[in-house]
Amino acid sequence: MTDPSDSGVVSLSYALIKEKCPVFLSVYDEVLRLTSGIATVRYTMQDTLINDTWLLKKGAQVQMPTAYIHTDPSTWGADADQFDAERFLETKVKRLGREERVKRNAAFRPFGGGNVMCPGRYFTSHEVFGFVATILLGWDMEPSGGREWKVPDMDRSKLPLTSLKPQGDVKVRLLRRGGWEKKVFE
Ligand code: HEM
Secondary structure (H helix, E strand, C coil): CCCCCCCCCCCHHHHHHHHHHHHHHHHHHHHHHHHEEEEEEEEEECEEEECCCEEECCCEEEEHHHHHCCCHHHHHCCCCCCCCCCCHHHHHCCCHHHHHHHHHHHHHCCCCHHHHHHHHHHHHHHHHHHCCCCCHHEEEEECCCCCCCCCCCCCCCCCCCCCCCCCCCCEEEEEEECCCCCCEEE
8 A cells, every 4th residue: 555656565554454445344244244154053051042932942052054144134134145345334334223233243253253253353354455455456357268257156065164165266367457567565
């Protein structure tokens, strides 16, 4: 995030990305929402009645698959199964009613929740933001072998550790972006 006419090293600032790139952040959350393929697992410590309807007996194992929670239309709206790059934009979220916001916050669980929530989530966002921002700034990307983007479906045949992987490679051609050819990213 420096002037491309400078020569030399480009150092990306995580804090600046967070401050200045709201769509980028929204896309990150939206990708996590739609690709999350895990199930949070918990044991019930005591008989627990949920919503005055469902009794979970002490000692039961409760599995909460994010694939379901993250695409439930009663939480995310009629377009719950669609990718919406702007879904997590702060300006858009603020327009939701309070109840809806609370519901979505509770339902968004790519990193699990409670006191065992993934401690690696900050490390991960640093890695992803740095890598993706580098590619966006320094390179032009186009589909290899044609003009059309072919995005493979997610591979639902395997239970992932975290996010679902694509069924195949995404084949692209990367060209150094005009004016940024000599930049070194760190
Ligand atoms: C996109 C990347 C990642 C995703 C989606 C992810 C997701 C998760 C999830 C869903 C859990 C279970 C939390 C729960 O049961 O409520 C978890 C736990 C954990 N994750 Fe991650 N994780 C990611 C990256 C990382 C990284 C990079 C590290 C380490 C550097 C890490 C370390 C851990 C540890 C140690 C736990 C166990 C926490 C505990 O039981 O107290 N994760 N992660």
